[in-house]
Amino acid sequence: MIGDSKYHSLDPSKCIGCTxxxxxxxxxxxxxxxxxxxxxxxRCVYCGQCHRACPTHAFYVEQDDLAMIRSFKYRVxxxxxxxxxxxxxxxxxxxxxxxxxKVGFTHIYEVEQPMQVMIDSINEVLADKxxxxxxxxxxxxxxxxxxxxxxxxxxxNLILRKAPHNLAAHFAIEQLRLEGALREEIGLFYAxxxxxxxxxxxxxxxxSESIVDGIVNMNQLYNEVMKVISDHEVDDHSVQRKNLSAExxxxxxxxxxxxxxxxxxxxIDGIHNAVRFLERLENDQVKGIDFIExxxxxxxxxxxxLLTGNRFMTVERLxxxxxxxxxxxxxxxxxxxxxxxxxxxxLILDPIMPKPHFAFGKDRVKAMEKMDKAQRIVCFLPGIDxxxxxxxxxxxxxxxxxxxxxKMSDCIFLQQKWVDEGRIHARKAFLNIQKKWGADxxxxxxxxxxxxxxxx
Amino acid sequence: xxxxxxxxxxxxxxAGKPSSEVKKVLKQLNVDGKTVKNIVIALxxxxxxxxxxxxxxxxxxxIDENKITIxxxxxxxxxxxxxxxxxxxxxxxxxxxxxxGFGAGMGLPNMKKNTDELLIESEVGKGTKVKMVNYFK
Numbered sequence: 001m002i003g004d005s006k007y008h009s010l011d012p013s014k015c016i017g018c019t020x021x022x023x024x025x026x027x028x029x030x031x032x033x034x035x036x037x038x039x040x041x042x043r044c045v046y047c048g049q050c051h052r053a054c055p056t057h058a059f060y061v062e063q064d065d066l067a068m069i070r071s072f073k074y075r076v077x078x079x080x081x082x083x084x085x086x087x088x089x090x091x092x093x094x095x096x097x098x099x100x101x102k103v104g105f106t107h108i109y110e111v112e113q114p115m116q117v118m119i120d121s122i123n124e125v126l127a128d129k130x131x132x133x134x135x136x137x138x139x140x141x142x143x144x145x146x147x148x149x150x151x152x153x154x155x156x157n158l159i160l161r162k163a164p165h166n167l168a169a170h171f172a173i174e175q176l177r178l179e180g181a182l183r184e185e186i187g188l189f190y191a192x193x194x195x196x197x198x199x200x201x202x203x204x205x206x207x208s209e210s211i212v213d214g215i216v217n218m219n220q221l222y223n224e225v226m227k228v229i230s231d232h233e234v235d236d237h238s239v240q241r242k243n244l245s246a247e248x249x250x251x252x253x254x255x256x257x258x259x260x261x262x263x264x265x266x267x268i269d270g271i272h273n274a275v276r277f278l279e280r281l282e283n284d285q286v287k288g289i290d291f292i293e294x295x296x297x298x299x300x301x302x303x304x305x306l307l308t309g310n311r312f313m314t315v316e317r318l319x320x321x322x323x324x325x326x327x328x329x330x331x332x333x334x335x336x337x338x339x340x341x342x343x344x345x346x347l348i349l350d351p352i353m354p355k356p357h358f359a360f361g362k363d364r365v366k367a368m369e370k371m372d373k374a375q376r377i378v379c380f381l382p383g384i385d386x387x388x389x390x391x392x393x394x395x396x397x398x399x400x401x402x403x404x405x406x407k408m409s410d411c412i413f414l415q416q417k418w419v420d421e422g423r424i425h426a427r428k429a430f431l432n433i434q435k436k437w438g439a440d441x442x443x444x445x446x447x448x449x450x451x452x453x454x455x456x
Numbered sequence: 457x458x459x460x461x462x463x464x465x466x467x468x469x470x471a472g473k474p475s476s477e478v479k480k481v482l483k484q485l486n487v488d489g490k491t492v493k494n495i496v497i498a499l500x501x502x503x504x505x506x507x508x509x510x511x512x513x514x515x516x517x518x519i520d521e522n523k524i525t526i527x528x529x530x531x532x533x534x535x536x537x538x539x540x541x542x543x544x545x546x547x548x549x550x551x552x553x554x555x556x557g558f559g560a561g562m563g564l565p566n567m568k569k570n571t572d573e574l575l576i577e578s579e580v581g582k583g584t585k586v587k588m589v590n591y592f593k
Contacts, residue, residue: 285500
């Protein structure tokens with residue numbers, strides 16, 4: 001649900017109002033007001049671009065307190081395989097699993113298992129003649145939100161099957177029940193690589209309620225594990241991975257999904273690439289494609305903002321790891337999962353509704369007046385998209401103006417012109433800018449963006 | 457509200473700009489997704505027709521409260537038999553154009569399918585004029 005809650009915020013004491021986040025945002029959801037970045041949560045799709053762009057790490061992600069896991073008897077950590085991929089190569093899978101136990105978890109589930117259930121489930125959707133093509137994966141929640149908000153006509157192409165964390169959560173509950181656990185004794189915690197997954201888990205789209213009891217940020221978990229991880233031989237935990245397959249391990253990487261589906265499929269990573277492609281897709285310029293995998297981060301989840309390891313190293317480690325594991329089919333046949341049908345049924349999502357948020361309001365006549373006005377305003381703006389007005393580009397400023405969220409004098413070029421024409425006093429123009437950017441902006445400060453040794 | 461664009465014959469690289477711009481405006485005007493899609497598909501087909509067959513052309517989109525009227529006019533070879541051209545699969549596109557993935561003979565049928573009103577006038581050796589109207593729901 002776009003805008004119903006916020007999962008990331010900005011620390012005003014760290015923000016230097018440098019406009020980098022504003023310029024990198026794919027939905028123009030950020031403005032700089034009084035020298036500080038402000039996120040419009042209606043428009044935000046939680047892709048995390050602003051976190052990457054911020055030189056002062058001013059954005060922070062909501063997180064649950066790790067201590068809360070103690071209130072459950074069975075403490076399950078669910079995490080995507082990329083969690084393993086980011087650790088230095090010298091640590092074995094068992095050493096990492098052992099570290100997670102020391103942190104306090106009793107059961108460990110990599111979410112991409114049993115993957116054959118997911119593959120079969122998605123194939124059923126694709127085989128259905130009613131499914132609009134190309135079918136688009138819902139794996140990346142930032143992409144789902146982007147489509148709901150900016151490409152509403154494509155929501156019907158989304159595949160209504162839940163993401164792997166749901167699969168693993170249902171699977172874990174099932175297995176723990178066999179051990180005699182009651183549902184209320186089981187605490188399910190999801191280690192997330194990004195904000196989008198936090199939003200997806202805490203206020204899911206197409207699900208009535210979240211199956212997970214809490215969220216752990218992957219960078220926090222990484223640091224906790226690194227504190228306690230052993231350099232020596234540890235117990236064998238491979239039984240916890242007996243449903244993990246090569247397909248599962250590769251799932252969160254680019255082409256991890258698309259290689260399984262349709263006779264023609266496409267994989268796209270990076271939110272700006274996704275935007276350009278969705279634009280074409282909406283124009284019906286993409287023909288004959290059955291399946292599209294689309295992830296907001298470069299290198300998919302290996303590039304998640306809450307990962308510690310280098311994304312390319314993470315991909316390499318996982319690809320190497322996957323080669324050691326059997327195929328999902330083999331595992332499926334060998335383990336003869338009794339509950340596979342039931343699990344598959346639990347993966348079905350409710351329809352996902354479009355949530356367009358780019359309109360100028362409900363009344364079309366008024367919207368047209370506003371657009372006409374914005375077009376006229378644009379003619380007077382310099383067209384260099386400098387961002388000094390606090391909007392990402394001249395067009396966005398014009399739109400803000402007609403929505404009464406900005407003034408003509410916010411444009412420093414227009415102001416300069418007015419000073420030249422004698423329409424406003426130079427002192428007044430200066431105060432306008434000072435108000436917009438804060439008095440500190442004019443002070444000498446060697447820590448500003450672009451300081452010494454910061455360039456190429 | 458009026459939007460105008462020029463199209464250059466043979467320039468497949470930049471085909472699609474008018475449809476993308478019109479789409480953006482319609483979304484901001486809160487036109488429902490399905491209608492936007494129909495309009496954009498029809499306009500893109502019309503654009504590709506000009507690029508593939510004609511020498512140059514213009515797009516004029518007029519948007520008012522409850523409808524959009526799009527005029528696509530070109531200087532080009534014209535269509536000798538419009539009825540024949542409206543048949544699905546009929547194509548006069550060159551092999552070169554077909555190799556690029558265009559010219560499957562679905563252009564005019566697709567435009568018909570995605571518009572509420574479609575009017576085509578053509579004069580052989582001079583050019584083609586297309587008028588498309590879509591009503592907003």
